[in-house]
Amino acid sequence: MKKILRIARLELSIMFYSPIAWLVLILFIIQSGVVYAEMLYDQETRQQLGRALPAMSKALFAGEDGVLAKIQRNLYLYIPILTMGLMSRETSSGSIKLLYSSPVTVFQIVFGKYLSMVCYAFLLCLVLATYLITGTYSIVELDLIFVMGGIFGVFLLICAYAAIGLFMSSLTNYQVVAAISTLAVLAVLNFIGGIGQQYDFVRDVTYWFSISGRADNMVNGLIISKDVIYFVLVIVMFIGFILLKLNDERDLKSGIAKWSRYTLLIVGITAVGYLSSRPVFTAYYDSTRFNDRTLTQNSIDLLEQLEDPITITTYVNLVHYSAKQGSPINRINDLQHFDQYRRFLPNMEMPYIAYYDTLPYKTDTTKTLLQKAKSAASAHKFDFDEVLTPTQIRAKIDLLPEQNRLVRIISYKDKITPLRMFDDLFVYPNENEISVAIKRLLNEPAKIGFVGTHGERSLSSIENAGYQVFSNGTNIRGSLVNQGFETETINLKKVDAIPDDIKALVIADPKSPYTEKELDLIHEYIASGRNLLLALEPDSTILNSVLDSLGVDLKPGVLLEESEDYDADLIQAKYTKESNDIGIRYRDNFVVSMPTAAGLIINDSITNFKSKPILITNKEMVWNNTEEFDLETEQVSFDPENDSKVELPLAVALTRTINSKNQKIVVLSDADFMSNAEMARNNLTTRNSVFTMGLFKWLNDGEYPFSSPRSGAIDTTIKVDRTGILWIKVIYMGLFPGIVALFGLILLTRRKRN
């Protein structure tokens, strides 16, 4: 060990007796300083403008543009410069013979030299560690452990690069060649992850070898054993290569003997690496303050209820555009979306089944289905021999309800449930959707009954007024069916009673009167203490008897709202603070759009319901119009003399305890707020979707949708002002590198004179 330290010390001295080590150090300090100060400046500008800041620990250090993220992307430029001379300088100058003729082993030589680079890596990380102080000074509640985890990742990356650089330096007598070939190897190790992605085993192996983005997880707060082992193995492998190389150089061996030793080393390392990357052998440490990189406790508790492993089978239709996500070349990326679950379900299997079948909405007839499938297979590198034909897939599973697009079927014991991809920015299901799907397998979904007897809003209609999107929209993230609910249309003519398994009944905008019997069914349902959502339109009288029993009335007339941009009958309903009481988070600026709504009159003194308005009109803008009007032909505007602005409830939550049950009823004076058109409205920032989901959550006693609450970030305030940032710049771009440069200069000048 003493000799290893001695050799390391010598290497470090030599490094610092040349300008290179100093220059790299200075550049490193300046680069990190520039990134840090710029990011801080940008965020401070946001803060000055009163915008909400992201979690600053992450913004400053991780993500795409944080200090550690950027540094780790640029490290490949620094390291070859430092490592290029480690061995090649000695072999070209002949000083290696000093080591070889001294009582030291090759291992001591190699390890000593490597240790010098580890020390240098440590020095670079010390520079990064100064940001723990700078960060504490810059922002409130810096997540220190998170940043330290990231620095650890960068340290491992430098160590791995150093091992590669040392090996390359041992291959040549020319330092420049060593530097360039190190860059080349680093490029190969970055590139190798993309090789052979279409073959399952090759993909795993080449991906494992790939160094690209390996430290990303650590920088972003998740330390995974396989990543740490990867770096250790890369180091071991390249150090092993050097030892073999140096021994071979001094000992004549046959080509076969030489190569078999290299092969054995590679195979051994690959085997350990492969095993370490198996989910069963993977350990995790979440370095973020609130375990942001781990499933929420709710999900963990849910997963603990699973008695058997689950299987997520992904069905990929080649002819649909979603085939790209399910393609073999995207497999690693696709699987990564389930990493958090694999962490807790190491035995979870995730097979993929590729098939081709007609798409319900595609009408491209220029090619046959087979032709389309074949060209898609070749484009996405599917093995067409393994792709199922329409007949084969239909015999296996009916995917038409999923419109033959990419869908995952989660199976557990003898139950299955779909897990879909979504037509939104994120595409992939997140924790809420995945956990809710698993929850549906463990518990029954919440069934919502929609009365469909007298022209009520339809669950299957894709018209503007229809309810398809929010209820059954298969590829809509926020639809009921993707949040743990099941929907059922109930024809009151055909039932004797509302089915018992219905968690809540929805009656939305009936167009023709109910029969006595039908009304009786509704009354019975209410009387039995079960939950109800009633959505009406202005001047509707069909459900008056029901309203009477609830102590709610529709105020005659239609509400109109002053607006320069929208039709007067578009009401921008505001949340009330009472909405918090039913679990819908109140914010002053939250708005639910309600075209053609009426005011509600609440008279709960005549019933035993307790009522709480949860949506109200904006009293400065809204008035009630009781006269006939047609917005298409006339301009209706507020008349201060005859009209008056009103604050009226638009939605009311009613509760009572009956039959020892807590009954929940919501009455809304508009049925359009959850229509397809309002769910997709993009000319106004509305909360219709969240509000609607909030109502259903309340109505099914909070069981669905799945909630995965996380603690909000607390490091969202910047403490320093522009002057402070200027000081940080001065320190990292002037003072700190200046001091280092001065030290270097004095040392080098003094030695030059000797």
Added chain:
Amino acid sequence: MNKVIAKVENLSHKYSRDWAIRDINFEVFNKGILGLLGSNGAGKSTTMNILCGVINQTEGNAFIDGINMRTNPVDAKKLIGFLPQKAPLHIELTVDEYLIHCAHLRSIPSNQITDALERAKAKCGISHFSKRVLRNLSGGYQQRVGLAQAIIHNPKLVVLDEPTNGLDPNQIQEVRKLIKEIAEDRAVILSTHILSEVQATCDYIVMVEQGEVVFSDSMYAFNNYIAPNSLVMEVNQLPPEAEILSVEGVEKIEIINPNKIRLRFSDSEKITQKLIHKSVQSGWDLREIYLEKTDLDGVFAQLSGKA
């Protein structure tokens, strides 16, 4: 009494396909200088590198004080100091920094390093350069530092590969003197392709040619072996051939020019004396007479021919 400190047994080594040395055997005694003589590429450096553990031989064994360099290299290397053809210096370091590093490498206990350092520097005459950076030293002094690292741990055997290569005549003299001093209390192996260097410094000689030992004995035996068998005589008046041939030992003469002849003789015993005597007797008016030295090629030719 002389004791064998190093022994080379049936040493053979090949780089890729060609044998660099083949079946080399010799012994080194614990005092004195052994010259490893051979032309460039003869296998001297290979032999030395193997002896010092820099490369591992293909066949055969090298022992240092009975320790096999192949099987127990760390212990064997403690006993040797090696100065390769090019001094293994870290030119960025000062003399002291470099020698202290070498001392640590050679397993000198920390508390003895200062003494060892001073001793080695004093011996090599570089004490006054302690703080100088090696890069700034002249070739001769760099070579002295190279020698100092080879002896800093007081090894039983010092191996010097062409130590005077690239030095100017003064430096050569100084280094030779230094080597002789070093050899006073330990064994030194010195390789060179310069015959005169061997003759000037060595006590024993092993001569290698094309990877094989062609001569191995004392310097005395070597000198006798390669004793000259011709001399050149310049006279004002060239005597008749028969008169010259009449001198005892002279076998053949060769006229170079009207005043200069080359004589070949079989027995070098007092041949010059006899010729001078005859010249005085017969009035040849002798101007100059000198023995023709055997050059290295000649020696190799002789030895190889015989080998």
